Amino acid sequence: MTRLPKLVVFDLDYTLWPFWVDTHVDPPFHKGSDGAVRDRRGQTVRLYPEVRDVLERLQGLEVPVAAASRTGEIEGANQLLELFDLDRYFVHREIYPGSKVTHFERLQQKTGVVFSQMIFFDDEKRNILDVSKLGTEWSYLHSCPEWNESSNPKSGTGDICKGPSWALRSSPVDEPHLKHKTERKS
Ligand SMILES: [Mg+2]
Numbered sequence: 627m628t629r630l631p632k633l634v635v636f637d638l639d640y641t642l643w644p645f646w647v648d649t650h651v652d653p654p655f656h657k658g659s660d661g662a663v664r665d666r667r668g669q670t671v672r673l674y675p676e677v678r679d680v681l682e683r684l685q686g687l688e689v690p691v692a693a694a695s696r697t698g699e700i701e702g703a704n705q706l707l708e709l710f711d712l713d714r715y716f717v718h719r720e721i722y723p724g725s726k727v728t729h730f731e732r733l734q735q736k737t738g739v740v741f742s743q744m745i746f747f748d749d750e751k752r753n754i755l756d757v758s759k760l761g762t763e764w765s766y767l768h769s770c771p772e773w774n775e776s777s778n779p780k781s782g783t784g785d786i787c788k789g790p791s792w793a794l795r796s797s798p799v800d801e802p803h804l805k806h807k808t809e810r811k812s
């Protein structure tokens with residue numbers, strides 16, 4: 627039988643969207659009549675294209691999802707989750723600066739899920755290193771700041787999540803920023 631995580635935790639910047647919310651864009655954000663989300667300067671901001679499908683898939687599997695971000699732009703990050711209509715997927719949001727160990731300890735307190743039954747997606751090694759010490763499964767998403775919709779769609783991988791203990795698979799995705807690697811904890 628396939629084992630599913632009890633909680634899936636996503637970073638925000640360069641995990642759900644291709645920018646740092648505190649430096650690359652200019653909050654506050656708003657949604658135009660055309661449905662596009664824009665920042666204060668009118669710059670359109672987008673999610674990575676697979677994000678909605680991944681979150682829908684997890685919801686369909688009844689796997690709860692949380693956000694863990696160390697951005698200082700707390701209000702802007704929350705605003706984006708709401709404007710992108712992603713807030714309904716996240717049972718908890720831990721968004722504030724500092725080591726993600728704190729974010730995960732709070733998530734464990736709030737959900738009762740032990741670290742070893744969580745899986746964490748992040749693009750920064752420092753976060754992966756911190757959180758992996760707790761015993762959480764993780765998947766490292768390679769940052770791809772230059773990524774855009776014209777990037778080579780054939781260069782990605784088909785699995786979004788494939789760790790030694792988890793066997794959660796998504797519909798195939800073909801974007802380079804979702805390349806990942808997982809390693810068994812020592
Ligand atoms: Mg990030």
